[in-house]
Amino acid sequence: MTVQHEQKIAGDQDDFLSTPFATWLAIEPTDERDMFRMRFNERHIGNPFIRALHGGVVGSMIEASAELGLGNLVQVEGPTELVSSAIDYIRVTKDADLFARVSIVRIGRRLAFVEVRCWQDSEDLPVARGSCTLRILEA
Amino acid sequence: MDTKHPIEQYFSFKHPLTEYLPMEYLGIVDDVLTMDIDVPEHFVADPVTGAVHSGFATLVLDTVLGGAVLGHIKLAQPIATVGLTTQHMRRAVKGEKLTCRAKLEGIHRDMAHMSGQLSAANGETLSTATGTFMIGTRAKPLGARL
Secondary structure (H helix, E strand, O other): OOHHHHHHHHHHHHHHHOOHHHHHHOEEEOOOOOEEEEOOOHHHEEEOOOOEEOHHHHHHHHHHHHHHHHHHHOOOOOOEEEEEEEEEEOOOOOOOOEEEEEEEEEEOOOEEEEEEEEEOOOOOOEEEEEEEEEEEOOO | OOOOOHHHHHHHOOOOOHHHOOEEEEEEEOOEEEEEEEOOHHHEEEOOOOEEOHHHHHHHHHHHHHHHHHOOOOOOOOEEEEEEEEEEOOOOEOOOEEEEEEEEEEEEOOEEEEEEEEEEOOOOEEEEEEEEEEEOOOOOOHHHOO
């Protein structure tokens, strides 16, 4: 990866992380390029009685991580737009930070297929997984 | 007797999440629940155009599909999203007025199968979703679990 590309990745990521949406979601990068963290906030709770995360918040985290992770892991020529996501909610969540790890299934000229796995206590105990399809637009 | 739909009750709580989702329950016709939404600024992912992130549509659809499930079950009990598949077309922009519809496709055993759309004021479909929800979760409050 070139220095210029490293700088572009950092710039794109910083642009996204400064948006109102990224602030609302409280998503942040980690030391690992393919991993992101959602800092828990009361607004992420779906059911106040069992204090589980809202399914849509977990879905938002998966979609945001897919986009950020794709840009971090490979050199994408243009901006990306999420086309579809399919999310499985594997375990009950709790009122704590959520982590996401991104892996790329395939990247073509126009489309990228990305998988995201989320956990709270341990990466060995996933709480959700998502398959996302992203359209790569012309620069 | 409170005749409000459970999703109206959910939105009438001063819940930290619902304060960010300005939504209004419009009613149910032929098993289709309809809510109006004013797109808030908190979900903007492109400050130049004002377009919100696809996650906003996912969040709204999960909320409305799940809320519609609550209206179809006799006993008040918690539900959990098991699966949600969403297709995204155009992103909404802040300030836009949207409509979200949720339809019960069927309930089998303790699983409710739903479908729904998020649409613009002119009827343009922005996102569609199908969701499966488990009725009556066994999740216990965190304090009771190891």
